Amino acid sequence: MVSCxxxxxxxxxxxxxxxxxxxxKAMHLVRFMNSTGRIGWGRxxxxxxxxPLQGDLFGDHxxxxxxxxxxxxxxPVDPPNVFAIGLNYRGHAEEQGLKSLPERPLIFLKxxxxxxxxxxxxxxxxxxPDEVDFEAELAVIIGRRCRDVSEAHALEFVLGYTCANxxxxxxxxxxxxxxxxxxxxFDTFCPLGPVxxxxxxxxxxxxxxxxxxxxxAMQDSNISDMIFSVPQLVSYLxxxxxxxxxxxxxxxxPAGVGFTRNPPRHLRDGDSITIEIEGIGRLTNPVxxxxxxxx
Numbered sequence: 001m002v003s004c005x006x007x008x009x010x011x012x013x014x015x016x017x018x019x020x021x022x023x024x025k026a027m028h029l030v031r032f033m034n035s036t037g038r039i040g041w042g043r044x045x046x047x048x049x050x051x052p053l054q055g056d057l058f059g060d061h062x063x064x065x066x067x068x069x070x071x072x073x074x075x076p077v078d079p080p081n082v083f084a085i086g087l088n089y090r091g092h093a094e095e096q097g098l099k100s101l102p103e104r105p106l107i108f109l110k111x112x113x114x115x116x117x118x119x120x121x122x123x124x125x126x127x128x129p130d131e132v133d134f135e136a137e138l139a140v141i142i143g144r145r146c147r148d149v150s151e152a153h154a155l156e157f158v159l160g161y162t163c164a165n166x167x168x169x170x171x172x173x174x175x176x177x178x179x180x181x182x183x184x185x186f187d188t189f190c191p192l193g194p195v196x197x198x199x200x201x202x203x204x205x206x207x208x209x210x211x212x213x214x215x216x217a218m219q220d221s222n223i224s225d226m227i228f229s230v231p232q233l234v235s236y237l238x239x240x241x242x243x244x245x246x247x248x249x250x251x252x253x254p255a256g257v258g259f260t261r262n263p264p265r266h267l268r269d270g271d272s273i274t275i276e277i278e279g280i281g282r283l284t285n286p287v288x289x290x291x292x293x294x295x
Contacts, residue, residue, distance in 0.1 A: 081112070269288060
């Protein structure tokens with residue numbers, strides 16, 4: 001049963017003019033701070049210019065006619081939830097020596113306080129700085145409240161797609177805690193950006209995905225290597241949880257992460273890590289050692 005409102009994607013991607021709903025054309029949306037310090041969304045028309053969105057990104061809206069300065073890019077959404085999927089690329093499963101592929105998606109959560117934006121530093125936490133790893137991921141942004149949606153209709157509820165880095169403290173994940181909450185949720189451990197590629201501008205079944213560490217390719221794959229596709233993931237998650245507008249779904253990482261290398265390659269103070277997805281763009285973050293300051 002589909003209990004979501006699915007009056008086509010235009011119900012939440014449309015511009016409403018005189019009661020008529022039109023399709024939001026293929027575009028890149030950016031969340032940004034302008035020259036007056038105001039935060040909002042806009043349609044990117046140049047690297048540092050956007051037509052400001054007026055209204056509700058997830059409801060009725062239109063775009064201004066005059067571009068404004070994009071002074072600082074922010075995470076493209078402030079998500080109510082961040083769901084993530086483990087072991088969702090065949091290559092990543094193989095590099096860990098798994099003899100069989102998962103029968104169903106492996107779901108975990110990242111704290112919303114881990115979300116950060118393009119150019120913001122990834123902090124190596126004082127509590128666990130030594131084995132922090134990178135994971136290039138495609139993030140799905142939900143556009144409409146959704147529950148119990150079928151695979152056939154799943155993409156109707158997707159606002160768009162962005163790049164994500166599922167930063168992970170491997171010592172916490174693998175040895176110290178033996179579960180993933182802390183390892184995946186330190187502050188700054190979920191960079192998102194630089195834009196949202198709207199749903200009709202991006203093919204979630206095939207696109208090159210890379211992680212570049214100081215310019216060197218560490219991960220280089222295609223999202224077609226996913227075990228569970230985007231429609232399968234959205235449908236499966238919606239049968240477990242209500243997916244709210246703005247929810248981010250991180251869809252898994254391909255082969256090449258740091259802990260599987262010999263020797264392992266973890267993030268270090270002074271590094272720069274870039275996640276690049278064909279058709280979306282490049283999400284780059286510097287890496288900085290956190291200094292412990294006790295109150």
